[in-house]
Amino acid sequence: MSPPAPGHALAQGTPLAAPRPGSGRTGRWLALASRHRVALTLAFLVVFPWIAPYQALAVNILVLGLYALGFNLLFGYTGLLSFGHAAFLGGGAYGSGIAIAHYGLHPALALVAGTLLATLIAAAMGVLAIRTRGIYFAMTTLALSMCVYYVFYRAESFTGGENGLRGINVPVLTLPGLRLDLLDPMVKYYAVLAVVGGAVWLFSRLLSSPFGAALEAIRENEGRAQACGYDVRRMKLVAFVISGALCGLAGALQAIHLSIVPIETMHYSTSGQAVMMALLGGMGTFFGPFIGAATFSLLQDGLATLTSHWQLFVGAIFIAFVLFLPLGIWGEVLARLRRTGW
Amino acid sequence: MTTGFDRRRLLQGSAAASALALAAPALLRSAAAQGGPIKIGFPVPLTGAFGAEANDQVRAAQLAIKEFNEAGGFQGRQAELLVRDDKLNPGEAAGRTLELIEKDKVNFLVGGLSAAVTLSINNVARERRVIYNSISQSDAINEAKDFGRTTFHEALNPHMTAGAVGRYVFPKSGKRVAFLSADYAYGHEMVRGFKRAGEASGIEVVADIRHPIGASDYSAFLPRIAALKPDVLCLCNFGRDQVVSIQQATEFGLKRNTKLVAPVLLFTSRKAGGEAFDGVIGGTSYYWRLEDTVPSAKAFNDRFRAAYNGAVPSDYGALGYAGVRSVLEGVKAAGSVETDKVVTAMEGLKADFYKGPQSFRKCDHQLVQSVLIVESKSKGLKTPDDVFTILGTEGPDERFLRGCDELGHKA
Numbered sequence: 218m219s220p221p222a223p224g225h226a227l228a229q230g231t232p233l234a235a236p237r238p239g240s241g242r243t244g245r246w247l248a249l250a251s252r253h254r255v256a257l258t259l260a261f262l263v264v265f266p267w268i269a270p271y272q273a274l275a276v277n278i279l280v281l282g283l284y285a286l287g288f289n290l291l292f293g294y295t296g297l298l299s300f301g302h303a304a305f306l307g308g309g310a311y312g313s314g315i316a317i318a319h320y321g322l323h324p325a326l327a328l329v330a331g332t333l334l335a336t337l338i339a340a341a342m343g344v345l346a347i348r349t350r351g352i353y354f355a356m357t358t359l360a361l362s363m364c365v366y367y368v369f370y371r372a373e374s375f376t377g378g379e380n381g382l383r384g385i386n387v388p389v390l391t392l393p394g395l396r397l398d399l400l401d402p403m404v405k406y407y408a409v410l411a412v413v414g415g416a417v418w419l420f421s422r423l424l425s426s427p428f429g430a431a432l433e434a435i436r437e438n439e440g441r442a443q444a445c446g447y448d449v450r451r452m453k454l455v456a457f458v459i460s461g462a463l464c465g466l467a468g469a470l471q472a473i474h475l476s477i478v479p480i481e482t483m484h485y486s487t488s489g490q491a492v493m494m495a496l497l498g499g500m501g502t503f504f505g506p507f508i509g510a511a512t513f514s515l516l517q518d519g520l521a522t523l524t525s526h527w528q529l530f531v532g533a534i535f536i537a538f539v540l541f542l543p544l545g546i547w548g549e550v551l552a553r554l555r556r557t558g559w
Numbered sequence: 560m561t562t563g564f565d566r567r568r569l570l571q572g573s574a575a576a577s578a579l580a581l582a583a584p585a586l587l588r589s590a591a592a593q594g595g596p597i598k599i600g601f602p603v604p605l606t607g608a609f610g611a612e613a614n615d616q617v618r619a620a621q622l623a624i625k626e627f628n629e630a631g632g633f634q635g636r637q638a639e640l641l642v643r644d645d646k647l648n649p650g651e652a653a654g655r656t657l658e659l660i661e662k663d664k665v666n667f668l669v670g671g672l673s674a675a676v677t678l679s680i681n682n683v684a685r686e687r688r689v690i691y692n693s694i695s696q697s698d699a700i701n702e703a704k705d706f707g708r709t710t711f712h713e714a715l716n717p718h719m720t721a722g723a724v725g726r727y728v729f730p731k732s733g734k735r736v737a738f739l740s741a742d743y744a745y746g747h748e749m750v751r752g753f754k755r756a757g758e759a760s761g762i763e764v765v766a767d768i769r770h771p772i773g774a775s776d777y778s779a780f781l782p783r784i785a786a787l788k789p790d791v792l793c794l795c796n797f798g799r800d801q802v803v804s805i806q807q808a809t810e811f812g813l814k815r816n817t818k819l820v821a822p823v824l825l826f827t828s829r830k831a832g833g834e835a836f837d838g839v840i841g842g843t844s845y846y847w848r849l850e851d852t853v854p855s856a857k858a859f860n861d862r863f864r865a866a867y868n869g870a871v872p873s874d875y876g877a878l879g880y881a882g883v884r885s886v887l888e889g890v891k892a893a894g895s896v897e898t899d900k901v902v903t904a905m906e907g908l909k910a911d912f913y914k915g916p917q918s919f920r921k922c923d924h925q926l927v928q929s930v931l932i933v934e935s936k937s938k939g940l941k942t943p944d945d946v947f948t949i950l951g952t953e954g955p956d957e958r959f960l961r962g963c964d965e966l967g968h969k970a
Contacts, residue, residue: 270658270662271657271658271661271662272661272662273654273657273658273661273662274654274658277654378743378744379674379675379743379744379745379772380674380675380678380697380699380744381649381675381678381679383678383679383681383682383704383705384682384704384705386682386686388686400686400687402657402661471650475650475653475654475657475679475683476653476682476683476686477649477650477653477678477679477682477683479648479649479650479675479679480675481648481649481650482650521606521644521646522643522644525605525606525610525644527606527644528606
């Protein structure tokens with residue numbers, strides 16, 4: 218089954234049942250593109266460091282893109298707005314950071330450790346949060362994530378508390394038959410991309426599966442999904458945990474990239490950033506999170522270099538986006554392509 | 560018919576282009592090594608709670624750059640300052656530091672204005688073997704775990720600051736001491752410094768209360784403290800927390816029986832806090848009235864005034880100047896911009912830039928320097944900036960630092 222055209226339901230305001238090709242040529246192209254969405258996404262990410270202002274920012278965008286992608290599984294595809302995803306990004310970052318800085322684990326194992334820790338946190342939070350709906354769900358996730366924040370803030374001997382965790386130093390990555398110098402920014406970018414690419418592919422597989430379709434069914438009409446015989450609560454929980462795991466992987470990569478984990482990673486403003494990036498790119502679109510992350514980071518970075526009043530401009534631009542591009546940048550692009558043959 | 564465009568041409572062209580693209584960084588790097596400008600990266604929190612301090616640091620750092628260039632630079636090479644906004648966020652600071660090192664190819668780094676940020680910059684710079692001279696208070700940066708050969712610490716640390724203030728205040732004001740501190744690393748380190756200094760005069764800690772960082776209401780703590788009637792209350796917090804807690808303690812009438820003490824009495828905080836600060840004693844790395852007794856301070860202030868419409872440098876501002884100047888003097892002394900040689904040169908610097916003699920201790924590259932004890936006042940000011948009286952100076956002495964072995968440095 219080919220996946221539903223992203224953004225379509227939102228553009229039309231109609232329930233999304235099956236992929237409907239648009240008019241003629243455009244529709245064919247779009248169907249083709251969405252069939253090869255992973256390849257296209259990766260193609261963009263492969264050339265991205267050559268157009269980004271500097272590679273460290275490109276790696277940031279990769280990592281934040283994965284973070285927004287994981288968040289989007291819950292937000293865009295299942296229709297659950299969480300305000301607690303910083304707990305997973307932070308859990309992944311601290312998990313891998315502690316594994317490397319305190320126990321000297323191999324970075325590959327550290328990624329697993331970080332993802333596992335985030336998955337555990339997500340499972341614990343999910344069990345409690347899934348019982349609620351709408352704004353209560355958002356508030357519950359926010360409150361629970363702040364509890365997690367506080368636990369990590371207090372566990373100073375492990376996390377460094379206020380000073381953050383330092384010493385996550387991976388100058389060289391040794392894999393069987395491979396020795397990568399991660400201090401070279403280009404090498405680091407492609408090493409991170411290899412992991413992110415794998416996650417993107419998995420994510421795409423998940424969406425194309427019956428499970429993915431069921432999640433969208435829950436988003437469109439929870440009562441009807443229940444009536445169709447789906448165990449809605451369990452599916453939401455599974456989606457919550459997988460979303461947490463993806464964000465945890467993003468956190469684990471971020472820890473290795475920056476070689477530190479600041480406690481701010483777990484702060485609720487970081488959760489807000491995920492919402493912002495997903496909205497900016499286009500909720501419920503496959504490629505939107507990366508566009509959102511790139512727009513978010515490039516705007517902040519560029520404006521902060523120009524003026525110390527960058528917040529004013531970033532805020533104004535975001536408001537403009539939300540007002541005039543309600544589907545997000547990528548969502549809007551798709552909707553327009555679908556409306557008009559070009 | 561040919562279109563003047565064939566596949567072979569395209570391939571040749573793109574091969575040449577990609578070869579150039581790949582070679583470009585190498586070409587640029589060799590050009591920089593041969594004598595482009597000497598670049599100093601300067602990440603400071605231009606936005607955030609300490610924007611005013613950070614702007615002052617930039618202005619003072621620019622002054623150090625200007626002096627260096629006017630004196631002819633180094634082998635004809637001029638210095639330039641690359642200012643970046645770290646937004647007071649360690650993650651942002653790490654990203655900006657990567658940018659400065661990888662893209663801008665800076666020779667040195669100076670900056671940072673919070674312990675977490677400074678430790679983050681240091682970790683990134685240390686891994687890439689770039690000299691980083693920190694201008695933020697931190698005890699952790701001296702410890703072996705965070706230290707690298709390229710790490711330098713131009714600022715005071717909590718142990719030195721609280722120690723100097725404690726040694727001055729406890730013998731004079733009494734032994735019953737209460738602490739009210741912000742509950743994070745800075746607060747904890749300051750309390751530890753006071754307690755260490757108090758051992759000699761046998762202080763008795765009657766209360767050790769911690770408040771959440773960014774608290775706006777201290778009424779829950781003040782009655783408890785007042786009931787204990789301590790001789791001294793040490794307020795170990797920073798910035799806005801310091802202003803608000805001192806204002807509320809003053810309104811509460813604590814000053815009748817108790818001497819209020821802040822480990823670091825910031826010039827900018829005092830200007831924001833006004834009269835409430837009267838009689839509060841604290842430490843600082845620099846206060847502009849030092850010019851009355853120290854010639855180098857006079858010279859520095861005069862240059863600053865001339866450059867910035869008669870303004871005087873603040874304490875943290877002065878650190879921006881000193882931090883950059885230490886590195887540039889290191890370059891001159893080493894006769895090179897190579898990291899190893901500059902490190903060795905900086906270790907050997909015995910200088911008097913702006914506040915009297917200063918030098919780096921070899922084991923942890925902490926700057927051994929004087930600490931000023933100042934008292935806040937609001938009456939009989941010579942100028943609006945004349946807000947402190949200098950009560951005393953604890954001269955530079957390694958005895959006032961924690962020992963190298965305690966910090967984990969192997970002799």
